[in-house]
Every structure is written in C-alpha cells, then in structure tokens.
Amino acid sequence: MKSAQDAFAALRYRDFSIVTLNQFCLTLAILIQEIIVAYSLYQITKDPLTLGLIGLAEAIPFIALSLWGGYFADRFNKQTIMKICLFFSVPMPLILWALFHNYGLEKINVDQLSWGIYAVIFGLGTIRGFYNPSATSLKPFLIPRELYANGATWTTIGWQSGVIIGPMLGGFMLAFLGRETSLLTVAGLLSVCFVLINLLSKRSFPKIESDNLKDSLSEGFRFIWKTKIVLWSISLDLVSVLFGGVIALLPIFAEDILKVSPEGLGYLRAAPSIGALITMIALTKFPPTHHAWRNMLLAVAGFGVFTILFAFSNNIWLSLFALAMTGACDSVSVVVRQTILQLYPPENMRGRVAAVNGMFVSSSNELGAFESGLAAKYMGTIMATLFGGCMTMAVVAISWAKTRDLFGVDITHQSKK
Secondary structure, three states: OOOOOOOOOHHHOHHHHHHHHHHHHHHHHHHHHHHHHHHHHHHHHOOHHHHHHHHHHHHHHHHHHHHHHHHHHHHOOHHHHHHHHHHHHOHHHHHHHHHHHHHHOOOOOHHHHHHHHHHHHHHHHHHHHHHHHHHHHHHHHOOOHHHHHHHHHHHHHHHHHHHHHHHHHHHHHHHHOOHHHHHHHHHHHHHHHHHHHHOOOOOOOOOOOOOOHHHHHHHHHHHHHHOHHHHHHHHHHHHHHHHHOOHHHHHHHHHHHOOOOHHHHHHHHHHHHHHHHHHHHHHOOOOOOOOHHHHHHHHHHHHHHHHHHHHHOOOHHHHHHHHHHHHHHHHHHHHHHHHHHHHOOOHHHHHHHHHHHHHHHHHHHHHHHHHHHHHHHHHOHHHHHHHHHHHHHHHHHHHHHHOHHHOOOOHHHHOOO
16 A cells, blocks of 8 residues: 555556646646637727626536536546547637637627637536536545545646646747647647546446436535535635635736736736645645644635735735735645545545535636626726635634634544544
C-alpha cells in the first residue's frame, strides 16, 4: 500500500494520473477560450453586462441538467459519459472561430456575434452538466480511501496549474497569434483530452438501486440535507463564490482601471491560481484536514478580505498580490470541501451528491459572473467588487455562529477508516 505520507502517493496510480493530466489540459483549453471570448467581446461592446451574460448562458443549462448528469453518472459508466461529452466539446471552439471570422469579414453584426457566442457557451454548459458529475465521482474509484485528501490536493493542483498557464497563454496568444489561431489551439487541446480519457482502464461501478428517477434524484438532496458538514460546506462555498468572485470583471479592470494589455489580463486571471498552486504544494505535506471546518471558515474569511483589498487597488502589483492571496485562501477551502464530498457520501450516491454540489457550487461561478456584470453595470465595477467582499465576510460570520459544533471535526482520521 502506498503511504499516505508520500506527497506523490495518489499520482502513483496510473488512471488517477491520467485523469489529473486530462483535467489540466481541459482547464487549459477552457481558460484560453475564456480569455479570448471575454476580452474580445468586451472590446467590441464595452458593456459589462455582456460578460455577465456569458456566465448566465453557461449556468442555465448546467443547473438544469446537473441532477440528470448525477443520475446518469450513478446509473451508467462514468468513463463512457466523459468520452461522449469530450467528443461533442471539440467542435465548440471551431464554431467560435467561425463566428469571429465572419464578424471580421463583416458578414455578421455585433448582435449576431454576441448571440452566437451565447449559444455556443449554452452548448458547453449543457455538456458540462453531464461531464462534471461523472468526472468528479470517478476520482474516488481510482485511489484507496486513505489517499482521498492527497488525491483532492493533486486534483486541485492539476486544475490550478491549468488556471495559471491558461490565462497567461491565452493573453499572449491573443496578442501575438490572434483569436482565430488561438481558438484552433483550444480545439486541439480538447482533442487531447478525448484521447486521454480513452486511455483509462475499463472498470465497473456500483449502480443505484432505485429505478424511479424522482426518488433517485431526491436521495442526493436528502443525504446532503441531513449531513451537516456537507450541507454547510456546499452552502458556504456557494454564497462566497456567488458574491465574492471578481474573475468576470477582470477584463474591465484590465482595460479601464489598471490600463494593461491583453497579456496583463492574462497575469491578472492567473494570479489567483499562482497563489493557490503555491498553497497546494504546501498542503500535500500539511493537509488542512485537522480542525477542517475551522480552517475552511478562516480561509473563506481571508478570501473576502483580499477581495476588498483588490477593490481598492489601482496598482497592478498590489492587485496581483491581492488576487494571488484570494487563490491561496480559496485553495484551502477547496481541499477541505473536496475531501468531505469524497468521504461522506456512499459509493452508489457519489454521482448524485457531486451533481448537487456542482449544481450549486460550480454554477455559482457562472451565476456570480452574471451577478458581477449586473452589479458593475448599475453600481460601478469597484463598488460591485467591494460589495462582494463584504458579503463574503458576512456569510462567514453567520456560518461561524451556526456551526461551532463542527470546529473539532478531524477528517484526517476518517479518511483512514
């Protein structure tokens, strides 16, 4: 058995390494595309709400389909679902390429370009609604239980590495190669992801016992509702990301406040993940699982504080520091939440629990983008960011008062049962 004290223990399992590499490549592709689309669309429209509508276009199908995705993840082969989703993802950046190309040739106008982009993002949200529950619930089957915390850390490292490199690479590619060549690169990366998932060993999974769809889906909600630490970890992350996230507004900060180039936007977008990655490397040796809930609350509070600092900054270096620290704080809460979500649900319910988590927490990034764009349009960009940081602090204060009985929870020992 591989030692839980070995920082690379989870990566010594072949399929887990493949899935982690797949997640890195997928994140790279998504973030390059995000930089290209968000920066280009804001440059064309100069309307903050267009950035929010991108998030809303992805959130609507993702929220609507996540529970179905969780049901399918527990009912059918998770790896097959991932293959199908990646296969249909490859054409999406090619459609974006065609939209921007035709706009450049003046064959379509701004409204047609915008609605075409929203339609593609809607399609990606649909795919994600089925992909995420299968991908999330697959990971616990790839490593032994005692390595769940180590695996959650490496999963986040793979994701954060993509979030660091993707925006910077996207910014440079947008500046020096142009958006059309960059979008073709995104399609190539998605093709690599499809190949990687096809390299996984074949395996079978526990199936749900109920054939009744309504009962099956409601079981996931009931489990979360009666398991306090799972319920509060999802709720805390949902509200903090919904109000505290500033990622959607970064094109506005780059263009209008900090006055930096597309490469500068790439640095801003990568800064949270640089802070997160450094923290994650430390967490492979010093996991935050002892007094896990207390650590999560402190981390989310730090996220709010540094969001407020970013709102007041008009200096690029201070802004980069504040964003890096939001990433460092967020990484601690992510590791704690991922470990909780792997430890507590029964094996045949992980897909549905992952779906509920994804429906509320993952979609909060896109809904948060819409909230940020809407708030920036009517409150101003700086006030919208300040409001988000203050709301995060308020949520932490409420959670602290309501969950004192969870402060002593040590999920380190539970992972070894």
